[in-house]
Amino acid sequence: ADSGAREVAELASWLDSVSETVTRTRTASGLKEAVADALREIEARGTKAMLVLAQVAVARALGAVNLFEDAYSMLEVANDDDSNDDDLKRAALSVEVELATRQGMFIRAVRAADDLEALGPVADPAALMAIALARASSGDCARGLELLDYADKIAPPIDEVDAGMRIKHRVLVHFNARDFAAASRAASKLATIALSAGLRYEAAAALHNLGDASDRSGDHPRAYAAFVESLALSKQIDLERLTNLNEMHPSLLDGLRNAEGAQERLAAHIRHADARGYLWDVLEGRFLLARLASAHGDHDGARKHLLDVIELSEKQGHELIGQDARELLERIEGG
Numbered sequence: 001a002d003s004g005a006r007e008v009a010e011l012a013s014w015l016d017s018v019s020e021t022v023t024r025t026r027t028a029s030g031l032k033e034a035v036a037d038a039l040r041e042i043e044a045r046g047t048k049a050m051l052v053l054a055q056v057a058v059a060r061a062l063g064a065v066n067l068f069e070d071a072y073s074m075l076e077v078a079n080d081d082d083s084n085d086d087d088l089k090r091a092a093l094s095v096e097v098e099l100a101t102r103q104g105m106f107i108r109a110v111r112a113a114d115d116l117e118a119l120g121p122v123a124d125p126a127a128l129m130a131i132a133l134a135r136a137s138s139g140d141c142a143r144g145l146e147l148l149d150y151a152d153k154i155a156p157p158i159d160e161v162d163a164g165m166r167i168k169h170r171v172l173v174h175f176n177a178r179d180f181a182a183a184s185r186a187a188s189k190l191a192t193i194a195l196s197a198g199l200r201y202e203a204a205a206a207l208h209n210l211g212d213a214s215d216r217s218g219d220h221p222r223a224y225a226a227f228v229e230s231l232a233l234s235k236q237i238d239l240e241r242l243t244n245l246n247e248m249h250p251s252l253l254d255g256l257r258n259a260e261g262a263q264e265r266l267a268a269h270i271r272h273a274d275a276r277g278y279l280w281d282v283l284e285g286r287f288l289l290a291r292l293a294s295a296h297g298d299h300d301g302a303r304k305h306l307l308d309v310i311e312l313s314e315k316q317g318h319e320l321i322g323q324d325a326r327e328l329l330e331r332i333e334g335g
Helices: 008-025 031-045 048-064 068-079 086-103 106-118 125-137 141-154 160-176 180-197 200-216 220-236 240-257 262-275 279-295 299-316 319-334
Strands: none
Touching: 008 031, 008 048, 031 048, 048 068, 048 086, 068 086, 086 106, 086 125, 106 125, 106 299, 125 141, 125 160, 141 160, 160 180, 160 200, 160 319, 180 200, 200 220, 200 240, 220 240, 240 262, 240 279, 262 279, 279 299, 279 319, 299 319
């Protein structure tokens, strides 16, 4: 389309639609280039408020496809607005919570959530889900579940994708509450719904979470099968981040039986995640390395990895993996 020939209000609505769609599909090749013309036209011909909202929408879309550096840069530009418009502040803070939670920076997410809630009651379901996960991941699981219940009460899901997003957040809150049976049931339910509806991203994510819950429950065969099925889907729709994460877990489970090559594969996947700023995945991968080292009697190696994990989890505010690491370290030290 010729952006110069369109009204800026129409261009702004396009960017809102792009943001919503990409957040649902989690894939969009050429995204930065696709939105550039519309942003330039809005900056040239639109109001300041219109530009800020457009920048926030683009930041959300960029974060949805894990382009975190670009997303934060766009959000920083939006936050340069010096107005006292609370609606603009709410929009920017909501997206900051979502971005930081997706990346695994839960301390930042909670800080943004505090600032958002200080502006008044939050009524946006997407923001409530992000806040719920941020608070649960930082240790307040009861508050996380309350927020999810509140979101369902004030704004029931509008379609299957929306319903799937809400179930997925419940899975993750159950994880942080260490209720792995509940997490497994919810993930299995979501995988079935998503596969039948053709929602491949939601299905892949649900199967990954089912694998993680099964692993934590000690059911390694079920975990392995779920990770492999999720991996096949994530490759099929080119979900680079989820594919890399899916490959970490079978590397660990293979390594528990036969250590040959497993550590090298895991380390390669961690480097891949680290290079792209996937902080949550790096933390998870390093804990898997510690588990592998401990299982094969390399207590010095396991101890080193665990100390790194504990330090990172404290910086990120990731209570679940931090607690996992402390418990494994205690078993090693006690053994």
